[in-house]
Every structure is written in structure tokens, then in C-alpha cells.
Amino acid sequence: MTEGQVIDILIAQMKGQFPRDCPKCGHHFATLRDYCLYTIPLESAMVFDLEIGGGTPQQPLGAMALSNCRCGTTLSLTSKGMAPWQYWRLINWAIRQMTRDGLTRQQLLQQLRDAAHQKVVSEPEPCAA
Numbered sequence: 001m002t003e004g005q006v007i008d009i010l011i012a013q014m015k016g017q018f019p020r021d022c023p024k025c026g027h028h029f030a031t032l033r034d035y036c037l038y039t040i041p042l043e044s045a046m047v048f049d050l051e052i053g054g055g056t057p058q059q060p061l062g063a064m065a066l067s068n069c070r071c072g073t074t075l076s077l078t079s080k081g082m083a084p085w086q087y088w089r090l091i092n093w094a095i096r097q098m099t100r101d102g103l104t105r106q107q108l109l110q111q112l113r114d115a116a117h118q119k120v121v122s123e124p125e126p127c128a129a
């Protein structure tokens with residue numbers, strides 16, 4: 001897998017979590033793009049299963065990316081619903097990448113998140129039909 005493919009999988013996973021509304025202020029996020037433009041990302045994404053040398057547990061803990069709505073509420077995008085085989089493919093890719101490039105978990109996740117964010121934001125606005 002290339003980094004581009006990984007980013008496409010992440011974006012597809014995140015897109016499946018829209019439309020949604022902020023539970024506090026009710027702001028409507030029609031698309032992932034709306035969400036990326038409106039919210040403020042918090043730190044880097046968290047992947048609970050990403051430990052070098054850690055085995056493959058039966059039940060993945062999952063991944064989560066947190067952002068703050070402008071009203072201050074923290075919203076999350078998660079790996080929930082992703083096919084386990086695909087999730088583990090991503091984890092294994094990430095571990096190889098960290099080893100190869102000497103990146104920390106935080107650095108790699110930050111890099112992926114920035115790239116995904118940029119790609120989502122630069123996509124043309126879909127027609128409102």
C-alpha cells in the first residue's frame with residue numbers, strides 16, 4: 001500500500017460518518033469537508049492498537065481523531081465499522097512506515113492527518129442535489 005492509498009481509505013472511513021450534527025450547538029455538518037473546514041483539530045489522531053512489536057489482539061481497540069466544534073464541544077471520528085482486515089492492514093502499514101522512516105507514532109499520525117485534511121479540503125464542493 002502507498003501512503004496515497006492509505007489516505008483514501010481513511011477519508012472513505014471518515015466520510016461514512018456524515019452527515020451529522022454537533023450534539024451541543026446543533027451545527028450541521030453535511031460532509032466531511034464541512035467538518036474539516038469548521039472544526040479545529042486537537043493534537044494528533046489516536047490509534048490505540050499501534051504499538052511496535054505488540055501482537056495483533058483479537059479485538060482491536062480502534063482509532064479516533066478528535067476535533068473541537070466552534071462551540072467548544074469535542075467531536076470524534078472513529079474507526080468504528082471499518083472491516084477488521086482493513087483496519088489491521090492499516091496498522092501493519094503504519095508500523096512498517098514508522099520503522100522505515102524512524103517516525104514516532106505521533107509524527108506518522110500527524111502526517112497522515114494533515115495529508116487527509118488537505119485532500120478533503122481541496123476537493124471540489126459536491127453539488128447540493
Ligand SMILES: [Zn+2]
Nearest residue numbers: 022025069071
Ligand atoms: Zn458545536
